[in-house]
Amino acid sequence: MTRLVWRNLMRNKRRTILTIGSVAIAIFLLTLLAAVLQAMTEVEDPTGASRLVARNRISLTFQLPEAYGQRLASIPDVEAVTPLDWFQGRYKDDRPENFFPRFSSDPETLLQAFPEFVLPPEQLEAWQADRAGFIAGASLAEAQGWELGDTITIEGDIYPVDLELTLRGIFRAPDSPSQERALYFQDRYLEEAMDNPGIVGLYWLLLDDPEAVPQVIQQAEAMFENSPAQLRVETQEAFVLSFVQMLGNVRFLFGSIGLAIVVSILLITANTMAMAARERTSEVAVLRTLGFRKGQVVTMVVLEAVAVGLVGGALGVLLANLAFGALQPALEASGFVFQALAADAGRAAAAVAVGLLIGLVAGLVPAWNAARLRIVDGLRQVA
Amino acid sequence: MIPIKYNVRSLFARRATTLMTVLSIAFVVLVYVGVLALAGGLRTAFAASGDPQTVLVLRDGARSETESGFASETLRLLSNLPQVARDAEGNLLASGETLHLQVLQRLDGTEANVSIRGVEEGAFHLRPQIEIVEGRRFEPGTGEIIVGANLPSRYPALSLDGRVQLGRTPFQVVGVFESGGGAYASEIWGDVRDLGDAFRRPNYYSSTRLRAASRSDVSALIDAIESDQRLRLEALPEPEYYEQQTEASAAVFIYLGNGLAILMAFGACFAAANTMYAQVSVRRKEIGTLRALGFKRRSILAAFVLEAVVLGLLAGGLGALLALPLNGFETGTVNNLTFSEITFGLRTTPGILLGGVLLATATAVIGGLPPAISASRQKITDLLRQA
Numbered sequence: 057m058t059r060l061v062w063r064n065l066m067r068n069k070r071r072t073i074l075t076i077g078s079v080a081i082a083i084f085l086l087t088l089l090a091a092v093l094q095a096m097t098e099v100e101d102p103t104g105a106s107r108l109v110a111r112n113r114i115s116l117t118f119q120l121p122e123a124y125g126q127r128l129a130s131i132p133d134v135e136a137v138t139p140l141d142w143f144q145g146r147y148k149d150d151r152p153e154n155f156f157p158r159f160s161s162d163p164e165t166l167l168q169a170f171p172e173f174v175l176p177p178e179q180l181e182a183w184q185a186d187r188a189g190f191i192a193g194a195s196l197a198e199a200q201g202w203e204l205g206d207t208i209t210i211e212g213d214i215y216p217v218d219l220e221l222t223l224r225g226i227f228r229a230p231d232s233p234s235q236e237r238a239l240y241f242q243d244r245y246l247e248e249a250m251d252n253p254g255i256v257g258l259y260w261l262l263l264d265d266p267e268a269v270p271q272v273i274q275q276a277e278a279m280f281e282n283s284p285a286q287l288r289v290e291t292q293e294a295f296v297l298s299f300v301q302m303l304g305n306v307r308f309l310f311g312s313i314g315l316a317i318v319v320s321i322l323l324i325t326a327n328t329m330a331m332a333a334r335e336r337t338s339e340v341a342v343l344r345t346l347g348f349r350k351g352q353v354v355t356m357v358v359l360e361a362v363a364v365g366l367v368g369g370a371l372g373v374l375l376a377n378l379a380f381g382a383l384q385p386a387l388e389a390s391g392f393v394f395q396a397l398a399a400d401a402g403r404a405a406a407a408v409a410v411g412l413l414i415g416l417v418a419g420l421v422p423a424w425n426a427a428r429l430r431i432v433d434g435l436r437q438v439a
Numbered sequence: 440m441i442p443i444k445y446n447v448r449s450l451f452a453r454r455a456t457t458l459m460t461v462l463s464i465a466f467v468v469l470v471y472v473g474v475l476a477l478a479g480g481l482r483t484a485f486a487a488s489g490d491p492q493t494v495l496v497l498r499d500g501a502r503s504e505t506e507s508g509f510a511s512e513t514l515r516l517l518s519n520l521p522q523v524a525r526d527a528e529g530n531l532l533a534s535g536e537t538l539h540l541q542v543l544q545r546l547d548g549t550e551a552n553v554s555i556r557g558v559e560e561g562a563f564h565l566r567p568q569i570e571i572v573e574g575r576r577f578e579p580g581t582g583e584i585i586v587g588a589n590l591p592s593r594y595p596a597l598s599l600d601g602r603v604q605l606g607r608t609p610f611q612v613v614g615v616f617e618s619g620g621g622a623y624a625s626e627i628w629g630d631v632r633d634l635g636d637a638f639r640r641p642n643y644y645s646s647t648r649l650r651a652a653s654r655s656d657v658s659a660l661i662d663a664i665e666s667d668q669r670l671r672l673e674a675l676p677e678p679e680y681y682e683q684q685t686e687a688s689a690a691v692f693i694y695l696g697n698g699l700a701i702l703m704a705f706g707a708c709f710a711a712a713n714t715m716y717a718q719v720s721v722r723r724k725e726i727g728t729l730r731a732l733g734f735k736r737r738s739i740l741a742a743f744v745l746e747a748v749v750l751g752l753l754a755g756g757l758g759a760l761l762a763l764p765l766n767g768f769e770t771g772t773v774n775n776l777t778f779s780e781i782t783f784g785l786r787t788t789p790g791i792l793l794g795g796v797l798l799a800t801a802t803a804v805i806g807g808l809p810p811a812i813s814a815s816r817q818k819i820t821d822l823l824r825q826a
Contacts, residue, residue, distance in 0.1 A: 071716065074709040081706035085699065114606055114638065115540040115552050116778070117505055214506045216498060216671075284639065288542075301549045302773035302780060303691070313470055317703060320466035324710035327459035331717050386694075 057352065061359045068332065072364065075328040079368025079411055080375065082321035086314055087376035087407045091397045092387065093310050099296040100395050102172040102231040106266040109295040110259040110276060113286040116142075119255040120285050131275050133268035134261050136168035139243055141257040145210040145219065152386060156196055157238040158210060160246045163189075169262045172231045179204070179225030187245050189224035193236030197226045217249040234395040237388060261289075318410065325418035329361045333422030340426045341434025354423040361419025362412055369411020373404045441729065441738050446746035449718065450753075460714040461754040464802055467703040468758020468795040472787050474696030475794070476765050477772070478689035479786035485685040487621035489678030492524075493565055494660050496647040499671045502683070503776035504538040504646045505554075511535060511642045513670060517649060522660035524652040526564055532650035534561035537631055539638045540779050541605055543594050551771065551780040553594070555584075555605060556623075557631035565648050568621060574599050574614035579630035585614035587624035589782035593771065597627070605629075606637035622681070625771070625782040648677070687775040704802045711806025715747055719814040726814055727822030740815035747807025748800055755799030759792045 112118035210219040229235040380397040501507035514535040537557035577583035591598040635641040664674040771782040
């Protein structure tokens, strides 16, 4: 039986390969869509959900007084507080490879609130000592070919200030490699360049216990309820997700695209399977004459389609996982994907299963036709 | 030359296979047109917002009105420039405006940054396309606002007579306005001073719009503004500004649509190849007969390529037809430069539809070429014998 399936698949190699190819492309696309959606919506927090972001309640374009930092740090269970501002700006030109996050922060507290950053102590000291110094993530420094002591210029856009910065440290973030694509410079440099307005965009808070999240949020928001700038405090995850939400209903968009891909590929596969089965009408009749039962004929045709679906599915998943690395920079440049695409066993299994299912459904109709066939009709068709 | 009727007939002879192939390619077109219709909708909305005779003034280096800002005295200096037009009553056609962003809750509980534009009377003179469709205009100093027509259905707080807290002040919605399909329909408008107080940013403008006295004065006006070093401002024609907004915001969809479509087209190419191979293999005898009748190899090749073209055109047409109902479907995304939400209807522009049909045709032809070549290469004797 398996030999018959194998022989049938090999009879028209070109057709089998073409069909496997189209299933593989479909599964490749589905895997990619699922991986991108996951990277966008399932935000990794290397601190295990114990980091909060505080911002002005009105929106991100409004800032907070500098004095809020110390008061936030006084809340019980708050281990560290660091200011963080999105500088944006322009490095060299607008090409995507030159777009990477540029933050201003306080070198005294940044690493306390971001314990996942690994920076040699002497480099941290060098950064703290140089007001115009900056630190860069290892993958960013590598991509740009920067070395310690190099000087770069970043043109301001949100802030009407150009930055002249010197690289003082290169940090790693082994637990969340996507964070290595950013640079951090001293907030005091920006403050001075802007004539000391005394404001901060965001405060990032690290708690000593994830259980404390709800009460810290409540306490922090209540603390400034009657102040000129009211706070919105949320988990790092919720904060990052709010950016994805702005893009629109991404789940719906990706879902409908995925559905269209599956339907399209189902048609392709079913079509090929039907073609393959039709060509063999007389053979099916011969098999039946030889004593093969209807069930066996059905199983044979379905197995053939399932094999195509399975091989195509596996191939597609494999290709998709190979493509992740190449796609990462472009995705991050889009500004909506904040973490690395990662292979995922569950997702891979699901994708292969979709391939299998496509094969199964595609095989059913021709199998049904083959089974229904009257032997005499099948044999007659030869002539 | 073999008549095209022959090809159309033979496609119909194997109806089921043809239909399935056409459908599978049509779905590729559907995805392509659907995703690009998002970009098309954005483009349409932004294009309807710019007037070539209006010059937009921003702080030097700012890429959008959200990033820009300057003291309100600057407006007086700008209004005195000789190239600025006056209306029939002699009022200067100049408008100082602020753009604030505030997070508001959408109907589904998610949140987005909504643009809130502080305007003066001049803003309406400069944009004749703004039309109140419900209620009335706001009265300055009374805590009233009007909202773009795209907002009430998305934000529960922004319906007529609704109340909403903006910055530190509660405001009442007294009117709903349309903007000729433009991006303003996603904005809240209120008095520039009321909103400046509410957001604690008094005496400043995000941008200024100036109407040039004539089309030919536009570049002189821009030169006059940019050459004044004290102002540190940059000026550009309004359509150019909105073109930048389109590019920044639509890029995601353009890449997504093209990328997906090209990859899917590869898959569909294989389907087309399978179909055309099957068409060729069942018609070996016919091909042999045609050749024996004196038709050249070239004619056979042309006939099968033509058949693939017909297949592709059918698929493209069907895909475009399937995508048409997407038109006008309301959705929202983020304007990547102002960082605020823009609501728009999907637009399957003729260009996008044509692109879809071309994609389908290319898919079918690329898939159909190898079978067509193999059909034309065979010897007459082989063709006739094997059948």
